[in-house]
Amino acid sequence: MGAVSVKAEALASRLAGLALPAGMTAARETALARLSAMGLPGKRDEYWHYTDPAALNAVQAKPAALADTGAALFAGLDAVKLVFVDGVFDAATSDDLALSGVSLSRLATAPAGHWAQTAYGALESAGQSPIARPWAALNTAFASDGLLIHVTGKAAKPVSVIYLRRDDAADVVLHHVIKLDAGAEFTLLEQGPAAARLNHVIEVDLAQGARFHHIRAQGRDLGRHAVTHIFAHLGAEALFKSFTLTADGALTRNEAVITFAGPDAKAHVAGAAMGDGAFHHDDTVFVTHAAERCESRQVFKKVLKHGAVGVFQGKILVKKGAQKTDGYQISQALLLDDDSQFLAKPELEIYADDVKCSHGSTSGAIDDTALFYLRSRGVPLRAAQSLLILAFLADTIAEIEDETIAEDIGAQLEIWLARHES
Amino acid sequence: MANIELDLPQLDVRDGVDRETIETVAAMGAYKYGWATDIEMDYAPKGLSEDIVRLISAKNGEPDWLLDWRLSAYRRWLGMEEPHWAMLTYPKIDYQDQYYYATPRSMAVKPKSLDEVDPKLLATYKKLGIPLKEQALLAGVEAPEGERRVAVDAVFDSVSVGTTFKAELAKAGVIFCSISEAVKEHPELVRKYLGSVVPPTDNFFATLNSAVFSDGSFVYIPPGTRCPMELSTYFRINAENTGQFERTLIICDRGAYVSYLEGCTAPKRDTHQLHAAVVELVILEDAEVKYSTVQNWYPGDEEGRGGIYNFVTKRADCREARAKVMWTQVETGSAITWKYPSCILRGDDSQGEFYSIAIANNAQQADTGTKMIHLGKRTKSRIVSKGISAGRAQNTYRGLVSMHPKATDSRNYTQCDSLLIGDQCGAHTVPYIEVKNTSSRVEHEATTSKVDEDQLFYCRSRGMSEEEAVALVVNGFCREVLQALPMEFAMEAQSLVAISLEGSVG
Numbered sequence: 001m002g003a004v005s006v007k008a009e010a011l012a013s014r015l016a017g018l019a020l021p022a023g024m025t026a027a028r029e030t031a032l033a034r035l036s037a038m039g040l041p042g043k044r045d046e047y048w049h050y051t052d053p054a055a056l057n058a059v060q061a062k063p064a065a066l067a068d069t070g071a072a073l074f075a076g077l078d079a080v081k082l083v084f085v086d087g088v089f090d091a092a093t094s095d096d097l098a099l100s101g102v103s104l105s106r107l108a109t110a111p112a113g114h115w116a117q118t119a120y121g122a123l124e125s126a127g128q129s130p131i132a133r134p135w136a137a138l139n140t141a142f143a144s145d146g147l148l149i150h151v152t153g154k155a156a157k158p159v160s161v162i163y164l165r166r167d168d169a170a171d172v173v174l175h176h177v178i179k180l181d182a183g184a185e186f187t188l189l190e191q192g193p194a195a196a197r198l199n200h201v202i203e204v205d206l207a208q209g210a211r212f213h214h215i216r217a218q219g220r221d222l223g224r225h226a227v228t229h230i231f232a233h234l235g236a237e238a239l240f241k242s243f244t245l246t247a248d249g250a251l252t253r254n255e256a257v258i259t260f261a262g263p264d265a266k267a268h269v270a271g272a273a274m275g276d277g278a279f280h281h282d283d284t285v286f287v288t289h290a291a292e293r294c295e296s297r298q299v300f301k302k303v304l305k306h307g308a309v310g311v312f313q314g315k316i317l318v319k320k321g322a323q324k325t326d327g328y329q330i331s332q333a334l335l336l337d338d339d340s341q342f343l344a345k346p347e348l349e350i351y352a353d354d355v356k357c358s359h360g361s362t363s364g365a366i367d368d369t370a371l372f373y374l375r376s377r378g379v380p381l382r383a384a385q386s387l388l389i390l391a392f393l394a395d396t397i398a399e400i401e402d403e404t405i406a407e408d409i410g411a412q413l414e415i416w417l418a419r420h421e422s
Numbered sequence: 423m424a425n426i427e428l429d430l431p432q433l434d435v436r437d438g439v440d441r442e443t444i445e446t447v448a449a450m451g452a453y454k455y456g457w458a459t460d461i462e463m464d465y466a467p468k469g470l471s472e473d474i475v476r477l478i479s480a481k482n483g484e485p486d487w488l489l490d491w492r493l494s495a496y497r498r499w500l501g502m503e504e505p506h507w508a509m510l511t512y513p514k515i516d517y518q519d520q521y522y523y524a525t526p527r528s529m530a531v532k533p534k535s536l537d538e539v540d541p542k543l544l545a546t547y548k549k550l551g552i553p554l555k556e557q558a559l560l561a562g563v564e565a566p567e568g569e570r571r572v573a574v575d576a577v578f579d580s581v582s583v584g585t586t587f588k589a590e591l592a593k594a595g596v597i598f599c600s601i602s603e604a605v606k607e608h609p610e611l612v613r614k615y616l617g618s619v620v621p622p623t624d625n626f627f628a629t630l631n632s633a634v635f636s637d638g639s640f641v642y643i644p645p646g647t648r649c650p651m652e653l654s655t656y657f658r659i660n661a662e663n664t665g666q667f668e669r670t671l672i673i674c675d676r677g678a679y680v681s682y683l684e685g686c687t688a689p690k691r692d693t694h695q696l697h698a699a700v701v702e703l704v705i706l707e708d709a710e711v712k713y714s715t716v717q718n719w720y721p722g723d724e725e726g727r728g729g730i731y732n733f734v735t736k737r738a739d740c741r742e743a744r745a746k747v748m749w750t751q752v753e754t755g756s757a758i759t760w761k762y763p764s765c766i767l768r769g770d771d772s773q774g775e776f777y778s779i780a781i782a783n784n785a786q787q788a789d790t791g792t793k794m795i796h797l798g799k800r801t802k803s804r805i806v807s808k809g810i811s812a813g814r815a816q817n818t819y820r821g822l823v824s825m826h827p828k829a830t831d832s833r834n835y836t837q838c839d840s841l842l843i844g845d846q847c848g849a850h851t852v853p854y855i856e857v858k859n860t861s862s863r864v865e866h867e868a869t870t871s872k873v874d875e876d877q878l879f880y881c882r883s884r885g886m887s888e889e890e891a892v893a894l895v896v897n898g899f900c901r902e903v904l905q906a907l908p909m910e911f912a913m914e915a916q917s918l919v920a921i922s923l924e925g926s927v928g
Contacts, residue, residue: 046507049854320845335860338827344855349509350870353842357870361855364863 007039010057011134014040021144023110027121031140034125038132047131050311050343051282055225055251056135061171061197064223064250072162073191073217073408079160080104082147086165087172087195089145101153102186107146107175116148116177123203123231127257131286136229136255139201143175146201151184151210158213163192170195176202180210182235187213189405193221200228206238208262214242215405217412222278224249229257236262236291243400245409246273246281247416253282260287260294260322270299270399272413275308276420282311283331289322289352298329301396303389304340305420314359315347322352329359334366334392386417466523472496475633478523482602482636485609495622495632502626508789509818509850512694512731512758520696522634522667587651594650596680597642601669604640611642615673619702619739619766627698627733627760631667635700638668643678643709652908654683670701674709676742681712681908694722694757698733707742707769712750714911718918719755724813726785729757736763740772743798748775750906752915753790754922762820764793767801767829774803777906779915781922782815782847791821791853796829796862805836808900811847812923818850825862832861838868841899843892843923893920 020028041053055062083093089106097104103115110116121140127133149159163174172195180186184207194200204212218226226249232240246252258267273281287296302310312331333342346359366388374384393413400406466477475496479489504515591598597608605612622632639655655670674680697719703711713736722729732755738747749763759782765774776792794803803823811817823834840849851868873895881891897904897919904912 323845333857335857338830338859338861340860342855342857344853344866346851346853346855346866346868348840348851348868348870349848350840350842350850351848353845353847353872355842355870355872359851359866359868361853361866362864363855363857365860 007042008036010040010042011036013059014057016059018142020141021108023107024117024120027117028141030125031121031137034128035134035137035141038128038134038137040134047284047313049345050313051251051253051280056197056227056253061169061195062223062225063169064196064221064225065168066165066193067220067222067248073412074160074189074405077158077160077189077404079158079189081160081162083162083164084145084174084194086167086170087144087174090164099159100156101151101184102155102159103150103152104159105148107143107148107177110148114148115150115179119177119179119203119205120175121203123205123233124201124229126233126259127229127231133229133255133257135199135227136201136231139173139175139199139229143173143201146175146177149176149178149186149188151178151180151186153181153183154185155187158187158189160189161191163190163194165193165195168196171197173199174201178202178204178212180204180206180212180238182207183209185211187215187402189215191217191219193219193224194226196223196225198224198226198228200226202230204230204232204240206232206234206240206265208235209237210235211239212241213401215400215402215409216242216244217409218244218246218249218252220248220416222248222250225251227253227255229255232256232258232267234258234260234262234265234267234294236264238262238265240265240267241399241401242269243396243409244271245412246271246275247412248275248279249281250278251280253284255284256286258285258287258296260289260291260296263292263294265291266295268297268299268399270297270396271301272393272396272409273300273302273310274413274416274420275302275304275310277306277308279304279308280311281309282313284311285314285329287316287327289316289318289325289327291322293324294322295326296328297399298331299396299399300331301393302333302342303336303393304333304342305336307339309341309343312342312344312346312361314345315349316357316359318350318352318355318357320351323354325352325355325357327355327357330395331359331361332392333363334389335363336366382421386414386421389417390414466521468521469518470520470522470634474522478634478636481523482605484602484605487613488605491617491622492633495629496634498623499626499629499633502629504626508760508820509816509852510758510760510787510789512787515694515696515731517630523636590650595644595647596649597640598653599640601635601638601640601671604671608640608642611673612640612671615702615704616671617702619704619737620700620735625735628700628735631669631698631700631735635667635669638670638699640670641672641680641682643674643680645676645678647675647678649678649680652681652683654685656685666695666697666699668699670699671704672702672711672713673704674706674711676706677708679710682714683908683911684713684715685718693728695730696733697730697756699735701734701736701763703738703747705738705740705742705745705747705772708744710746710748711738712748712908713738713763714907715751715753716911716915716918717751717753717755717759721755721784721786722757724784726757729786730755731758732756732761733758734761736761737766738764738774739766740769740774740798742769743771745769745772747773748777748906749792750777750903751779751790752903752907752911752918753778753780753788754918756788757786759786759788759790761790762792764795765803766795766797767803767832768797770798771800772798773801775906776803776805776807777903778807779810779900779903779919780808780817780819781810781919782812782817783922783924784813784815786813786815788816789818789820791819793822794824794834795822796825796832796834799828799830799832801829801832803834805834805838806902806906807836807838808903809838809840809849810843810896810899810923811840811849812843814846816848816850818852819868820852822854822856823864823866824854824856825858825864827858830859830861834862834864836866838866839899840868840870841896842870842872889924892923896920896923
């Protein structure tokens with residue numbers, strides 16, 4: 001049996017009994033057609049070389065016990081708080097969908113003729129080439145809810161989305177569409193356990209000079225399986241910054257697909273991941289430079305122990321004519337014991353000569369010399385280790401511009417380390 | 423296209439390197455080896471079948487076990503699919519449109535000594551100019567007192583035509599001969615080691631080679647022996663539509679050392695020619711092998727017509743403790759290069775090194791790199807790869823560094839640099855890094871840039887032409903790898919770097 005028919009069969013059983021939700025019908029139907037053409041990923045797919053998609057392909061989501069999620073992040077921040085429970089918008093616990101400089105609405109209730117009608121699925125569709133991303137296509141076809149955010153000016157405050165979960169087996173498909181007009185500014189914060197199995201897509205379209213900040217905390221949720229995609233399309237002089245903190249989770253695959261369409265734009269993606277035990281975390285980034293003088297930065301760090309697995313697949317593609325590109329990529333792992341693994345594939349594909357592109361990848365244990373130094377200064381072993389781990393992750397947090405948010409994230413790291421000292 | 427006039431005093435000529443050689447190399451045209459020698463050839467019929475496999479085996483007078491070995495590889499190959507994961511695009515290869523066996527008619531009965539070799543053939547080697555002094559050696563001329571000597575095995579199309587310095591090597595206990603000869607005279611060694619590093623089932627091209635390999639070199643260095651001279655194999659494809667499938671097997675026994683050089687050329691042809699070689703290195707306790715390649719197969723013309731399709735499987739097995747291998751390659755030729763010399767670091771404290779310069783100009787495509795498989799404790803590896811792309815060429819570094827759970831306290835350092843000359847070419851880096859224990863350290867760095875304008879300007883202001891300046895800057899870019907080459911090859915490689923980039927600027 002050929003690989004293609006296996007994929008088609010996996011897809012058929014995965015989709016059995018699912019019906020396309022109402023609204024965005026044209027976009028959903030074409031997404032379904034895309035998905036049918038590619039099938040679901042298999043172990044032999046090069047793009048899934050280090051991550052087994054079996055749990056995502058399974059017909060039923062594996063129930064995941066709800067862990068103690070602790071206090072909410074960003075509590076001290078003035079933001080529009082929006083709550084989703086088991087993938088459905090919860091108006092009762094959310095603030096009003098109103099924010100100066102921003103038009104906010106829901107995917108599930110978007111009326112015909114809504115502005116997002118043409119935007120929904122557009123960047124996801126464009127992001128399917130040169131590499132197929134079936135889970136994103138499935139998301140566009142079957143997303144049950146999400147936010148449609150049109151930023152026309154400078155947003156008065158950030159939008160903070162909290163994903164809660166009541167059902168142990170919640171299988172959730174969420175899709176946000178964000179459109180920033182020229183010169184607009186917007187910050188999106190995301191946190192919470194969301195689902196036992198989560199498929200999450202954000203499409204961000206940045207017009208000239210628009211600025212977008214994204215901070216995400218994928219929380220303490222040991223049994224979670226998640227596949228997320230961010231599709232970003234940058235016009236001239238736009239700024240895109242995204243940071244993700246991942247603590248725990250059985251399987252997390254975070255994809256970022258970034259395209260520079262106009263000159264002089266900047267995109268920075270960063271991630272800090274910490275796993276202990278049954279943890280498989282995969283950061284997959286694909287940056288396409290199709291315009292001149294753009295800058296991309298990828299900073300990903302992982303702390304792994306007790307058999308945790310960290311994966312990094314990062315690619316910088318510089319198209320012909322994208323001269324003066326500055327592309328940078330670093331992926332590092334700290335392996336705290338012999339059971340853990342770090343698997344990396346940092347790729348460069350370059351078709352323009354006047355560029356500066358580099359990548360680095362390192363893996364190893366905590367530096368004995370540094371540890372010895374701290375110990376000789378009277379710092380207890382545990383504290384010295386924590387200090388060095390935090391220092392290792394600090395580069396990723398430095399990618400967050402807002403200091404209050406960065407401090408909140410830093411505090412989360414410390415809490416995690418305290419919990420996982422042994 | 424103008425020849426580059428290298429200003430010789432600027433070259434760092436080391437002691438013992440023949441100045442005439444440098445001049446000869448410097449005076450070479452764009453592709454100097456593009457002539458064919460009109461020698462009467464015996465061909466097997468075109469195409470591939472069990473009969474052809476039997477015929478090759480019979481022509482070499484092989485024992486039954488080897489024929490069976492070939493046939494099982496052939497049967498397996500029939501069920502395999504050609505790999506297409508590399509960043510290479512080329513038209514479908516018709517494996518039935520190739521000659522799998524061609525031999526100069528005068529070789530039908532192998533010559534007892536070099537005197538019996540067809541003078542035309544010797545003239546061919548003379549015309550080649552490289553490897554540096556071998557044509558004289560092939561003709562049996564003694565080298566002057568005190569000069570470094572290199573023993574050569576030359577393979578012309580499918581057949582080994584002569585090995586020099588055999589007697590002297592035999593005195594040291596070193597066996598250096600063609601693999602067909604080794605099958606007859608040292609069957610116990612061949613049988614024990616052939617396919618033990620690259621099994622016949624390894625990959626599409628290695629399996630094809632296992633079925634149809636016609637000749638190649640065999641080296642055995644006995645325990646505790648430092649091979650008294652450098653060994654060299656020289657490959658040339660001459661006949662049209664011929665595939666060359668050589669097989670090299672080197673066994674370096676405990677505490678032994680050998681440095682091995684390999685050179686390749688082919689004439690200009692409008693059609694593509696297939697080359698699928700296998701090189702196996704077996705390195706035992708405390709032994710060391712240095713394997714250096716200057717691959718200068720015909721790269722095709724500027725439009726991409728003709729050229730060699732080079733699909734090569736090279737692997738070293740550091741089977742025992744403290745074994746050491748060093749691969750150095752200068753890849754300037756071939757229309758398509760698909761080649762990943764690998765190191766299996768099985769023995770504790772074993773070491774693997776890979777130094778590579780890959781130059782792709784015009785319509786050339788190269789997908790090359792290495793695999794470092796760390797299995798033993800405290801194993802070390804180092805990768806230095808320099809890729810240069812010019813014209814419309816595509817150049818990819820593809821590599822794997824794997825630290826197995828048991829390979830504790832191991833170390834890898836990888837440096838991949840790419841240089842782009844012109845805005846029509848591409849440079850790509852595809853490393854795979856797999857770390858499965860905490861005490862090992864793995865570092866990977868890669869950069870991509872263009873030829874530095876300031877350096878170019880400096881050279882130009884000193885009166886160098888743009889091509890000379892680029893050649894000098896590129897040579898500087900490659901320095902770390904050039905320094906890893908044995909002296910004879912280093913000079914040749916340096917000049918090749920300049921020649922390969924001809925016409926890439928201005």
